[in-house]
Amino acid sequence: xxxxxxxxxxxxxxxxxxxxxxxxxxxxxxxxxxxxxxxxxxxxxxxxxxxxxxxxxxxxxxxxxxxxxxxxxxxxxxxxxxxxxxxxxxxxxxxxxxxxxxxxxxxxxxxxxxxxxxxxxxxxxxxxxxxxxxxxxxxxxxxxxxxxxxxxxxxxxxxxxxxxxxxxxxxxxxxxxxxxxxxxxxxxxxxxxxxxxxxxxxxxxxxxxxxxxxxxxxxxxxxxxxxxxxxxxxxxxxxxxxxxxxxxxxxxxxxxxxxxxxxxxxxxxxxxxxxxxxxxxxxxxxxxxxxxxxxxxxxxxx
Amino acid sequence: xxxxxxxxxxxxxxxxxxxxxxxxxxxxxxxxxxxxxxxxxxxxxxxxxxxxxxxxxxxxxxxxxxxxxxxxxxxxxxxxxxxxxxxxxxxxxxxxxxxxxxxxxxxxxxxxxxxxxxxxxxxxxxxxxxxxxxxxxxxxxxxxxxxxxxxxxxxxxxxxxxxxxxxxxxxxxxxxxxxxxxxxxxxxxxxxxxxxxxxxxxxxxxxxxxxxxxxxxxxxxxxxxxxxxxxxxxxxxxxxxxxxxxxxxxxxxxxxxxxxxxxxxxxxxxxxxxxxxxxxxxxxxxxxxxxxxxxxxxxxxxxxxxxxxxxxxxxxxxxxxxxxxxxxxxxxxxxxxxxxxxxxxxxxxxxxxxxxxxxxxxxxxxxxxxxxxxxxxxxxxxxxxxxxxxxxxxxxxxxxxxxxxxxxxxxxxxxxxxxxxxxxxxxxxxxxxxxxxxxxxxxxxxxxxxxxx
Numbered sequence: 001x002x003x004x005x006x007x008x009x010x011x012x013x014x015x016x017x018x019x020x021x022x023x024x025x026x027x028x029x030x031x032x033x034x035x036x037x038x039x040x041x042x043x044x045x046x047x048x049x050x051x052x053x054x055x056x057x058x059x060x061x062x063x064x065x066x067x068x069x070x071x072x073x074x075x076x077x078x079x080x081x082x083x084x085x086x087x088x089x090x091x092x093x094x095x096x097x098x099x100x101x102x103x104x105x106x107x108x109x110x111x112x113x114x115x116x117x118x119x120x121x122x123x124x125x126x127x128x129x130x131x132x133x134x135x136x137x138x139x140x141x142x143x144x145x146x147x148x149x150x151x152x153x154x155x156x157x158x159x160x161x162x163x164x165x166x167x168x169x170x171x172x173x174x175x176x177x178x179x180x181x182x183x184x185x186x187x188x189x190x191x192x193x194x195x196x197x198x199x200x201x202x203x204x205x206x207x208x209x210x211x212x213x214x215x216x217x218x219x220x221x222x223x224x225x226x227x228x229x230x231x232x233x234x235x236x237x238x239x240x241x242x243x244x245x246x247x248x249x250x251x252x253x254x255x256x257x258x259x260x261x262x263x264x265x266x267x268x269x270x271x272x273x274x275x276x277x278x279x280x281x282x283x284x285x286x287x288x289x290x291x292x293x294x295x296x297x298x299x300x301x302x
Numbered sequence: 303x304x305x306x307x308x309x310x311x312x313x314x315x316x317x318x319x320x321x322x323x324x325x326x327x328x329x330x331x332x333x334x335x336x337x338x339x340x341x342x343x344x345x346x347x348x349x350x351x352x353x354x355x356x357x358x359x360x361x362x363x364x365x366x367x368x369x370x371x372x373x374x375x376x377x378x379x380x381x382x383x384x385x386x387x388x389x390x391x392x393x394x395x396x397x398x399x400x401x402x403x404x405x406x407x408x409x410x411x412x413x414x415x416x417x418x419x420x421x422x423x424x425x426x427x428x429x430x431x432x433x434x435x436x437x438x439x440x441x442x443x444x445x446x447x448x449x450x451x452x453x454x455x456x457x458x459x460x461x462x463x464x465x466x467x468x469x470x471x472x473x474x475x476x477x478x479x480x481x482x483x484x485x486x487x488x489x490x491x492x493x494x495x496x497x498x499x500x501x502x503x504x505x506x507x508x509x510x511x512x513x514x515x516x517x518x519x520x521x522x523x524x525x526x527x528x529x530x531x532x533x534x535x536x537x538x539x540x541x542x543x544x545x546x547x548x549x550x551x552x553x554x555x556x557x558x559x560x561x562x563x564x565x566x567x568x569x570x571x572x573x574x575x576x577x578x579x580x581x582x583x584x585x586x587x588x589x590x591x592x593x594x595x596x597x598x599x600x601x602x603x604x605x606x607x608x609x610x611x612x613x614x615x616x617x618x619x620x621x622x623x624x625x626x627x628x629x630x631x632x633x634x635x636x637x638x639x640x641x642x643x644x645x646x647x648x649x650x651x652x653x654x655x656x657x658x659x660x661x662x663x664x665x666x667x668x669x670x671x672x673x674x675x676x677x678x679x680x681x682x683x684x685x686x687x688x689x690x691x692x693x694x695x696x697x698x699x700x701x702x703x704x705x706x707x708x709x710x711x712x713x714x715x716x717x718x719x720x721x722x723x724x725x726x727x728x729x730x731x732x733x734x735x736x737x738x739x740x741x742x743x744x745x746x747x748x749x750x751x752x753x754x755x
Contacts, residue, residue: 052569054616061611061618062755063572064531064564071475071525086717089752094525094533096474097467124718223716225672251617253672 024159027069027099029078029088030057031275032138033109033147035284037077039173040152044162050091053277056251057083058128058223062090070095073105074158077151080108081115081135104157110135112150113143116204128223138274140205141181141288145174180285188292190301195241197234197266199226199248199257202273206291215243218256226256238264244299249273267298387434388749392496395425396742401735407509408731409685409699410659411590411597411638413544414451416508418728419740424450426742427495429460433751439470445494460484460494460516475525482518486535486560487578488628489607491515493754499624499667500710501724501740504681506630506661510603512544512590515580517556531564531574541582545601545632548586556582564755570613574755578605584636591696594643599636599654605629609755622669629662640695652691660684665708673715679708702732718746 026047028034034049041047050066051057057079060066070076070091076099078084092100099105115133137143152170156163192211196203199218207214216237220230238260246268248257254268261268271291272281278294281287398421405418419426426449433443444462448455463481466472484492490507491514503513521537541555542548549555558581564574580603587596607628614621634657640650663681670676685699692698706729712722726738 052616054569055613056617056619059617059619061572062752063566063611064562064574064755065566065572067525067755068529068531068565072527072529086752090754092468094475094477094523095468097469100468124716128716251620253617253620 024074024155025072026075026077027066027073027091029076029084030138032284032287033077033079033107035275035287036144036148037075037151037155039284040148040166040169041155042165042169044159044165045155049275053250053272053274053281058086060084060087062087066091067094070099073099075099075105075107075151075154077107077109079110079135079137081110081132081137082130083110083135104154107147107150107154109143109147109150110137112146113137113140116208117201127219127221134201134204136202137205139203139291140209141177141184142209143205144284145177148173148177176285180288184288184292187296191295191299194245194295194299194301195243197238197243197246197260199246199252202249202252203247203271206271210295215241218246218248218260225253231256231260234260235263238266242266244301245269245295247271250277269294269298271295385434387432388751390431390749390751391747392427392429392431392494393425393745393747394427394429394496394743395423396501396740397423398738398740401737405728405736406696406731407505407683407704408702409688409697409704410509410683411588411595411697412509413512413590414592415513415544416511418736418738419502420450426450429494429496431461431749433749435467436464439467441465441467473524475527476522477524478520478522480520482516483521484514484516485519485521485537485539485558486523487511487515487558487580488576488605488630489609489626490628496744496746497753499626499665499675499677500679500708501722501742502708502726504628504663504665504679505683505704505706506628506663506681509683510545510630510632510659510661515543515545517541517543517546519554519556521558531562533562535560539582541585544588544590545580545603546582546584547588548584548598555585556580570616571611572755573608573610575608576606578607579603580605587639592643594641595697596639596641597634597636598639599634601636602633604631618669619672620669621671622667624667625664626666627662627664630660632659632661633657634659638689638692638697640692640697650691650695652689654689657686657689659686673713675712675714677708677710677712679706679710681706681708700732704728704730706730718750720744 023044023046024041026034026037026045028037028047028049030051031049031053034047037045037047048069051060067090071094073095078088097103101108110133115137118133119129119131148170152166155166188210193213195213195215196207197216197218198214201217201222216234218226218231220227243266246257246261246266248254248268248270250270250273257268271294272278272287275281275283275287278290280290398419400418400421428448429445431443431445433441436442442464445460447458447460449458459482461483463479463483465479466477472478484494486492490498490503491511495503507513517539519537519539521535523533523535526532526534536559537557538554539556540549546555558579560576560578562574562576564572566572583600584597587598589596605628608626610625612623614623635655638652638654639648641647642649661683663679665677665679667675667677682703682705684703688698706726708724708726710722710724712720714720720743722742724740724742728736728738730736
């Protein structure tokens with residue numbers, strides 16, 4: 001056994017590969033930031049997302065593969081505001097000083113946009129709340145450009161030989177994004193004031209942007225799974241003030257949504273939430289296209 | 303803001319009109335004009351302030367967008383407490399019922415943390431931990447456990463260590479930890495027991511490590527820059543904690559080395575495997591079995607572990623399967639002495655050479671709903687042949703391999719609270735089966751660190 005062990009250790013020591021730094025290695029905590037990095041960096045970067053659309057970004061295991069990815073990353077992009085507090089610190093423990101929070105190689109997206117639900121004082125009896133504010137910031141498209149500018153700035157500094165390249169791609173992206181934004185807002189105008197039920201506060205920024213009204217949440221308190229007594233009270237509430245839609249993300253369990261939908265005949269709708277949340281949501285533009293199409297199709301508004 | 307304005311004006315008017323002098327009409331008009339002027343000036347000032355506030359709010363996003371550091375307003379902090387360490391406390395209590403009055407693991411020297419817990423109500427293990435970055439190069443953490451042992455409350459310094467931060471100037475991926483800590487050794491050792499999936503530790507941990515190895519020492523770890531996760535490390539220790547003891551203070555009494563690899567299989571499965579060696583010497587005497595067994599000599603431990611996690615729906619919050627196994631092999635060269643518990647007289651002495659004992663466990667936990675998990679664990683020890691002088695003493699295995707089967711169900715209300723019901727069927731010395739039921743709570747208040755894999 002001692003011999004086998006020595007062989008393994010020696011083998012690992014000499015297995016270190018020496019790869020050329022051809023691309024900027026990016027580890028994104030969530031798929032939306034990997035997609036945004038790709039918009040700016042194109043083929044000059046290689047972005048990997050630590051999570052996929054079917055995973056709840058609050059509850060990710062600090063998997064060995066992610067520790068290895070963080071160790072080799074040149075740039076880490078995360079939402080922040082407490083979203084990754086349960087796993088990111090473990091990844092950063094073994095990674096370099098250049099990707100630690102507040103270093104050049106670390107973008108905390110929530111630092112660059114105004115946050116919703118910032119609580120002055122919170123207590124854990126209120127559920128899984130983030131005192132820093134709601135971290136699901138990417139669902140307001142106005143937030144994308146300041147964060148894109150930040151990523152561009154970091155890429156230009158990390159890979160200065162290609163600084164102009166990143167700047168040009170940012171200009172191009174910003175222009176297309178502004179155009180798309182105007183179209184989305186025109187298209188979504190009829191949705192204003194639509195009453196919705198949500199599973200968790202995952203869509204707060206989308207709701208804020210489109211001026212929808214979230215009248216209830218399936219979770220009795222943030223992060224606490226729906227209970228039958230809470231759902232029963234929602235049923236009574238919805239009889240008095242009906243909503244048009246029951247919204248959830250692809251990672252939130254369907255049972256509570258479907259039950260409430262069957263009792264109230266309000267459609268239960270899965271919005272993509274992030275890249276890959278539905279088949280069509282392949283990039284950030286498609287994410288918003290698909291989200292608005294689903295809302296308009298099911299909300300039954302003129 | 304508007305309410306405040308109205309209230310302020312109303313208050314002003316109220317104060318002025320409540321004046322006891324019955325003023326003439328002229329005076330009253332003059333007074334009213336005066337109040338009206340004040341009100342206008344006041345409103346103007348407030349409007350200016352509001353405009354300024356709006357402007358500042360607008361600027362804030364832009365300021366944030368250009369600076370690398372977060373705006374100061376994004377975090378709630380009290381200046382005086384700014385540098386206070388993170389404080390956390392774990393409260394752990396249980397109610398246990400056993401079918402047997404006595405519990406002995408035949409054939410093995412067992413120290414007190416490896417023994418069966420106390421019956422009835424008990425606060426098994428409460429921990430208070432403090433941790434913070436010391437400066438740009440070091441992190442420090444300490445955990446004090448308050449435990450009940452045979453009617454007395456004892457405090458144990460479980461951990462007190464410093465660790466280098468990524469900015470300390472060491473090569474990327476390298477970290478040095480020094481002090482007292484739950485060292486990287488097997489899967490469970492580096493975890494605090496409140497994070498375990500069962501109420502007690504499996505047999506190999508109870509017997510070979512007296513619950514956990516947290517000697518004083520220093521450990522270095524290095525994460526290799528490979529695509530696949532690969533980490534190596536090793537350390538040197540004082541040699542005072544079980545399985546060692548009685549270090550006379552010269553040099554180091556024990557050393558360890560390990561290697562770990564891990565990765566993903568597809569999107570929803572991950573794994574990690576490791577091999578570990580702990581080697582050292584109990585220099586004067588390692589006492590166990592209520593001080594009735596002593597050992598002096600070399601004790602080497604070799605461990606392999608495997609952990610595999612599968613999230614069937616992709617979302618680990620929703621459903622998850624965890625499989626975990628460890629295999630231990632221990633080799634001892636030295637002298638075992640058995641004493642009479644009351645008089646302290648030597649009852650038997652035996653010199654062992656290459657005494658080889660094994661132990662292993664396999665456990666699986668299934669989360670079938672976001673707050674509910676069930677789990678099963680089997681653990682077993684395999685003792686070497688009992689040396690002739692020890693036949694008939696507590697170290698006589700009598701050809702029996704101790705085994706325990708455990709089943710548990712737990713309910714996790716939030717990340718910070720868990721209730722657990724566990725049943726154990728222990729067959730530790732042959733013939734007598736001890737059926738155990740444990741109802742346990744584990745709660746955490748204050749700071750709660752990120753979870754290791």
